[in-house]
Amino acid sequence: MTVPPLSATTEPYQATTADPTPVSPRQRTDPRLVVSLILRKLGGAAFVVWAAASLTFLMQALLPGDRATMLLNQQTGQVQERSAEELAPINEMFGFTDPLLVQYLSFLGGLLRGDLGVSYQLLQPVTTVIGDQIAPTVILTFSSLVVAWVIALVLLVLTARRVGWVSRLFSGLEAAAAALPQYWLGIILLVVFALGLGLFPVVGGEGPLGLVLPALTLGLPLAGFLGQTMRAEFERTLDEPFVLTARARGMSDTGVRIRHVLRHALLPGLTLTGWAIGSLFSGAVIAENVFSRPGLGGVLVDAVNGRDLPVVCGVVMLVALIYVIANLVVDTAYVLVDPRLKLTH
Amino acid sequence: MTTTLNGPADQRSPTQHSTTQKPTTVASQLYSSLQSRRPKSRLRQVPLTVWIAAVFALVLLIASLAPSLLATHDPRAIRLEAPLASPNWEHWFGTDQSGRDLYSRMVHGAGQSLLIGLGATGIGVGLAVIFGAWAGLGGRWADAFIGRGLDVFFAFPTLLLAMVFITVYGPSAPTLILAVGLGTAPGYTRMVRGQILAVRHSGYVQAAEALGHSPWRILNRHILPNALRPLLAILTLGIGQSIVWASGLAFLGFGVAPPSPEWGALLEAGRPYITEAWWLEILPGLAVLATALTATILGKHLESALEGSQT
Numbered sequence: 103m104t105v106p107p108l109s110a111t112t113e114p115y116q117a118t119t120a121d122p123t124p125v126s127p128r129q130r131t132d133p134r135l136v137v138s139l140i141l142r143k144l145g146g147a148a149f150v151v152w153a154a155a156s157l158t159f160l161m162q163a164l165l166p167g168d169r170a171t172m173l174l175n176q177q178t179g180q181v182q183e184r185s186a187e188e189l190a191p192i193n194e195m196f197g198f199t200d201p202l203l204v205q206y207l208s209f210l211g212g213l214l215r216g217d218l219g220v221s222y223q224l225l226q227p228v229t230t231v232i233g234d235q236i237a238p239t240v241i242l243t244f245s246s247l248v249v250a251w252v253i254a255l256v257l258l259v260l261t262a263r264r265v266g267w268v269s270r271l272f273s274g275l276e277a278a279a280a281a282l283p284q285y286w287l288g289i290i291l292l293v294v295f296a297l298g299l300g301l302f303p304v305v306g307g308e309g310p311l312g313l314v315l316p317a318l319t320l321g322l323p324l325a326g327f328l329g330q331t332m333r334a335e336f337e338r339t340l341d342e343p344f345v346l347t348a349r350a351r352g353m354s355d356t357g358v359r360i361r362h363v364l365r366h367a368l369l370p371g372l373t374l375t376g377w378a379i380g381s382l383f384s385g386a387v388i389a390e391n392v393f394s395r396p397g398l399g400g401v402l403v404d405a406v407n408g409r410d411l412p413v414v415c416g417v418v419m420l421v422a423l424i425y426v427i428a429n430l431v432v433d434t435a436y437v438l439v440d441p442r443l444k445l446t447h
Numbered sequence: 448m449t450t451t452l453n454g455p456a457d458q459r460s461p462t463q464h465s466t467t468q469k470p471t472t473v474a475s476q477l478y479s480s481l482q483s484r485r486p487k488s489r490l491r492q493v494p495l496t497v498w499i500a501a502v503f504a505l506v507l508l509i510a511s512l513a514p515s516l517l518a519t520h521d522p523r524a525i526r527l528e529a530p531l532a533s534p535n536w537e538h539w540f541g542t543d544q545s546g547r548d549l550y551s552r553m554v555h556g557a558g559q560s561l562l563i564g565l566g567a568t569g570i571g572v573g574l575a576v577i578f579g580a581w582a583g584l585g586g587r588w589a590d591a592f593i594g595r596g597l598d599v600f601f602a603f604p605t606l607l608l609a610m611v612f613i614t615v616y617g618p619s620a621p622t623l624i625l626a627v628g629l630g631t632a633p634g635y636t637r638m639v640r641g642q643i644l645a646v647r648h649s650g651y652v653q654a655a656e657a658l659g660h661s662p663w664r665i666l667n668r669h670i671l672p673n674a675l676r677p678l679l680a681i682l683t684l685g686i687g688q689s690i691v692w693a694s695g696l697a698f699l700g701f702g703v704a705p706p707s708p709e710w711g712a713l714l715e716a717g718r719p720y721i722t723e724a725w726w727l728e729i730l731p732g733l734a735v736l737a738t739a740l741t742a743t744i745l746g747k748h749l750e751s752a753l754e755g756s757q758t
Contacts, residue, residue: 146598149595149598149599150598150599150602151602153595153596153599154599154602154603157599158611161611161615165615278740281736281739281740281743282736283691283694283695283732283735283736283739284695285694285695285698285714285732286728286729286732286733286735286736289721289725289728289729289732290729292721293721293725293728293729297721297722297725304722377601380601380602380603380604380607381604381605381606383604383607384604384605384606384607385606387606387699388606388695388698388699391698391699402610403699403700405614406610406613406614406699406701407700409614409615409617410614411611411614411615414610414611414614415611417607418603418607418608418611421602421603421604421607422602422603425601425602425604426602
């Protein structure tokens with residue numbers, strides 16, 4: 103998977119290493135602190151959503167050329183100047199001639215009512231266009247997330263800090279998986295397992311069988327990233343004194359790895375997940391394209407080709423919203439995994 | 448938001464920990480001290496992977512500057528009697544639907560693909576230096592403003608950001624370069640900002656401040672050179688990433704138009720024949736992957752080499 107190479111290590115990780123507070127982790131936190139923390143997080147999330155929406159509005163408003171003319175040409179497949187009479191109904195319908203501020207306010211008002219505007223190409227509400235196609239994409243995204251976590255966790259517990267060549271081999275494999283371009287991995291899987299071995303349907307493929315290859319296409323690179331990130335923390339934690347203590351108490355190696363070490367390694371993995379959900383959604387566009395699956399991918403590609411900005415922006419805003427929610431969830435998950443964070447925040 | 452920008456620790460990629468993390472145990476301390484006592488000859492320290500990457504980079508360079516040295520056929524020569532031939536002695540990588548030699552086309556496309564990667568990285572890193580330096584040096588408000596802005600941009604995945612841009616300006620090579628550059632800029636900005644902040648709070652800058660040097664001198668002599676030196680590594684890493692992004696967009700049909708031998712265009716052109724001619728997709732994809740890996744290996748090596756020379 104192609105992800106900016108630098109997104110991984112984490113803020114809570116700092117909290118884990120530098121933790122001078124001698125207080126017991128079980129101590130109760132002041133509820134007022136918790137409430138203000140939650141409010142601040144929600145405020146930050148709301149800001150990001152608002153700013154993302156405003157940015158997409160600006161992009162639509164600043165589209166070069168007259169939007170009504172472009173729209174009409176797009177629909178009729180011609181390129182020509184249009185008379186005022188022809189443009190009037192379109193301007194009327196989309197409100198292109200209103201002052202920018204009025205357009206912006208009605209756009210924001212629409213968002214609050216869950217209205218993302220009207221598609222230039224299909225002349226349907228964007229929410230309908232997206233809503234019709236979102237289910238397969240969401241299913242694909244979450245199955246690939248599960249695939250990625252399962253692969254990463256199993257490999258991590260089994261291979262981290264083993265005999266030299268084992269951990270070297272698997273950390274090398276993780277690095278390679280993380281570098282794979284999604285479309286290429288998808289094609290290889292398609293050629294080998296669907297065309298060559300005939301194990302999976304080549305095109306479309308409704309049921310669960312058709313989901314396997316696309317989910318692997320998205321999941322394998324993410325598993326590589328997750329593995330790389332967590333392996334670093336996992337191996338560091340194996341050196342911690344409490345691991346020695348646990349071993350001295352006679353705990354089995356697997357027990358130590360799962361009960362004590364894994365908990366620490368989960369934190370960077372969680373951060374990466376919150377970040378990766380947005381990028382999984384956009385990766386789904388490619389996977390759906392390779393395997394000709396229904397979903398947002400097809401909608402998005404058509405919209406980009408048809409220069410249907412409201413639909414593209416609608417998808418972008420939706421992904422931004424999902425990203426923000428995912429990160430709020432990840433924040434909450436931190437506190438569950440690492441009780442010390444209740445105090446350090 | 449959580450997954451964001453605090454302090455220098457978080458712009459490090461997960462794989463570099465061995466060079467950047469403080470050793471925690473006696474054993475690892477011993478290990479690192481052994482490492483620093485490796486033989487003086489620097490060439491011998493270069494691992495085999497870096498050599499392979501360097502050789503491949505050289506091949507790429509020759510392919511971009513003088514493709515006819517490496518190509519075996521004319522990339523435009525149509526041989527209708529041999530369409531979709533699988534790889535053989537005559538055509539190493541097979542032929543496409545009009546019987547054109549895929550290997551020669553890939554060699555001739557290398558330059559354009561590299562140029563797209565280079566251009567996009569240049570734009571991304573250029574924007575990153577401007578905004579990262581502004582955030583790192585412009586004081587609290589500038590930093591808060593850019594930090595917030597980055598939060599917002601991280602909510603847009605690179606691919607989607609690039610697609611919005613392509614929707615507005617229509618698909619073409621310059622749009623692709625700009626789109627990938629803009630899409631990757633937020634990530635680089637975060638790195639540059641982190642670098643600058645790390646340098647700004649380092650001991651030697653504090654020492655220079657204590658000595659009473661003017662802020663301008665400190666900026667020019669200490670902060671900028673030290674913060675921007677890792678940029679060379681980032682640039683190298685980034686070219687590989689940009690080529691992958693650009694080829695992904697091209698695969699979706701938003702790249703350079705197909706008759707061109709650019710790798711993304713080859714990928715797009717080969718798609719209808721995927722069931723009968725796997726080489727048309729797999730081999731150009733392999734070229735993209737190999738280039739990305741080469742850039743990553745060289746970039747990482749450069750990074751650790753630069754870090755070594757700093758201390």
